[in-house]
Amino acid sequence: MKQSIGVDIGGTNTCVGTVSADGTVHQRAQFRTDEYDNGIAYANRLAEAVREVMQGDTAIAADGWAGLGIGAPNGNYLSGSIEEPPNLRFKGITPLVDLLKERLDLPNIQLTNDANAAAIGEKIYGAAKDYSDFIMITLGTGLGSGIFVNNQLVYGHDGFAGEMGHISVIPDGRYCGFGRRGSLENYCSATGIRRTYFEMIAQRGGTTSLDHMPLGEITAKDIADAADQGDPIAQATMDFTGRLLGEALASSALITSPAAFFLFGGPVKAGEVLLGPTRRSFEKHLIPPFKNKIKIIESALPMGDAAIIGAAALVAC
Amino acid sequence: MKQSIGVDIGGTNTCVGTVSADGTVHQRAQFRTDEYDNGIAYANRLAEAVREVMQGDTAIAADGWAGLGIGAPNGNYLSGSIEEPPNLRFKGITPLVDLLKERLDLPNIQLTNDANAAAIGEKIYGAAKDYSDFIMITLGTGLGSGIFVNNQLVYGHDGFAGEMGHISVIPDGRYCGFGRRGSLENYCSATGIRRTYFEMIAQRGGTTSLDHMPLGEITAKDIADAADQGDPIAQATMDFTGRLLGEALASSALITSPAAFFLFGGPVKAGEVLLGPTRRSFEKHLIPPFKNKIKIIESALPMGDAAIIGAAALVAC
Incomplete structure (x- = not known):
């Protein structure tokens, strides 16, 4: 190489x-x-x-x-x-x-x-070296995905394959632009996690462990860390995120049957607070031949x- | 050959x-x-x-x-x-x-x-001969799918890829067995279309053009034909089916970006009553780079x- x-x-x-x-x-x-x-x-x-x-x-x-x-x-x-x-x-x-x-x-x-x-x-430098079939998910401003089938990245007929961030997860859900509603990245990207956090505060009221931070500076990583340290509103946020993400990963697993998903991005760094509920929801939404054999793991690529x-x-x- | x-x-x-x-x-x-x-x-x-x-x-x-x-x-x-x-x-x-x-x-x-x-x-004998990237959808007792990427059928890491019938389309929707709910085939298979028809009769009441038929003998093909002949409850059934099917096809298109979907099965034979609402919903749920270029067409394989x-x-x- x-x-x-x-x-x-x-x-x-x-x-x-x-x-x-x-x-x-x-x-x-x-x-x-x-x-x-x-x-x-x-x-x-x-x-x-x-x-x-x-x-x-x-x-x-x-x-x-x-x-x-x-x-x-x-x-x-x-x-x-x-x-x-x-x-x-x-x-x-x-x-x-x-x-x-x-x-x-x-x-x-x-x-x-x-x-x-x-x-x-x-695939070349990270944790997917030994995988011929896997899906990479990046949680940032949007939610991106890249799909390997048979050791090849899937480009589709026109080069635009892999836009999992735009699949519908909640009919008539959050507005996403283009006149569309309820797509995955509005809930499970880093931006989506922030929106969910504010929705949870709106629903539950009360104080949170991030009350001292300027509103605009709160990141999905901060929310994931707060959940890890026991903040109940942040935990509810990560549970909700994992539930939707797991369901969407299950749908895509049913389509291309990857051996693993690799998750990348700030909110993933807090570990089990997101990966735990994601895995539970994922398994719940699979049919038996798919259960308990597809991994959901953290990307090995360095963040920066x-x-x-x-x-x-x-x-x- | x-x-x-x-x-x-x-x-x-x-x-x-x-x-x-x-x-x-x-x-x-x-x-x-x-x-x-x-x-x-x-x-x-x-x-x-x-x-x-x-x-x-x-x-x-x-x-x-x-x-x-x-x-x-x-x-x-x-x-x-x-x-x-x-x-x-x-x-x-x-x-x-x-x-x-x-x-x-x-x-x-x-x-x-x-x-x-x-x-x-x-791909070998039908209408997909010239397509390297396409998805086949079969509407029968269940809803089956087969996915071609780069001229190869996608089997996934374990041979089970292509189970689109089991992706979630309505959170907490109809029961599907395995403790799962709301999956596509419960709505858009031939069996699912029958269930929707009865739901529409329940909601709207009144008479239908299939009232003379023994309940157990009414097929999705009969409902599609009734819709084609103007039965409003059958039309509402096919509209609802097409709306959900189009949304699910859009999600899968965003993942593998096929050039076409081929639909096979009895209810497809009635033509536009299903294909029309499916196409409209499909386009609505795509993002701009995908719009107006992916075909949804009837399979050319003989039914029997x-x-x-x-x-x-x-x-x-």
Whole structure:
């Protein structure tokens, strides 16, 4: 396995890093995504950042590069384009792979969405090395997923497979935009967990162990930690989250029958407060041939670097 | 493509047929499945029926046989066994492929569940020939599904993938056995459509266009036909069915992004009364990158012979 370069395109920042064969990030560069409102200018800036980390990493450069992998919201592997990204200022279709091929001399440049990149990262560098069939779930602002079947990531007929965050879990439930309601990520993403926490406070009233924190600073990780330390409203929040997440994981397990789910993200770090109710609800919603054999485990990717590592994995194998 | 033999194992009858390279059934044999309460005796009887159709089909026999394919409830492709079948009298695990290999001299014997067999049949002999990514849905006593990704049927890590009938669609909805509630097949299988029809009569009262029929003889096909002819209670039934089915198809589309769904079964034959509301609900529950590009169409497999043809397709390619 050769060294490669990973790019994580977020709505606010773009992070670039060189990644060695063992999955460690060496040189890094970062710039603001939200300063760019067109794809050409953005591609120019990104190419500059890539050259910067390549030049900085003399150790790796000596062995040559496998290529450049990019994880981006609405990144389409088959077309190499970012298509109608909801959180970026450059709209429409940006053929980022083609733009970068004109600007960089690298043997392989690939693009996919961030959750697919995380799944490939888990497979190449993380805990999924020995799994041919698994599903990666990322809990962040949204809920992302990447699905492996038969040792291959599922892209579907058009490159958009793996959008589990948008499956319906509660008919006529929370509003999600696009005129749709009740989809999984409105409940079980990090953002969804915060919404549930406020709903629980609304229903139960009283005080919580996070009352001293500024409202806007409370994260899903804080709520998960509060649950772990016995806060009853936070525990009810994580129970509710796990119940819905487990049911949704069961539905997807019934479809592709993975050997394991890997969960990634801040709220997962608190461990059993989320994994416990998720596993119980998961088992409850399976039919007998599926019971007690599919694992739900924490991702082994490092929190900070997972997106860069995942993107790099896209071209490392 | 060579000729092969297809076996459709149902709870009541077992049907065996020889299938030529164009997907036509030639010689047939049938015997009662429910007379057998152990796998050995059943395998003996099945081998006898297979020999019978092979000997009857002298035209095909001259060219040799590709093999024998079997579709069975809870048939596991990877193990070649029928595992804990809910509707058969021989329980536990029956290693049917091994039992038949000992009894028949054929180059290839394979087993899968009935919906997977139908999906392969659609791919080899039906309307899915040009599709690499599609999902087959069968509406019968239960709701079965078979999923193609990248030109391969998805079996999952253990051979049990494709059980879409058991995904949850209504939290705390209708009872489905195993202590589970609200799963898709309780609403959208042929059996589920009948249940909805009676629920609609309960809610609305009044008369229906099927009042002259014996209660136990009313099928989902009758209800779909009544809807097509303007019966308002039957129309409400098909609208409700299509709404739930469309939402569930959208969830599965978000996971594997197929280019098309093929729907098979009696209620589908009435056409738009089911397909119309299904398509509308499907589009409503998709996010923009998925909208207006995934087809929902009727299976091209012949109603009576689909199970035999599908099973034969398992070894024909």
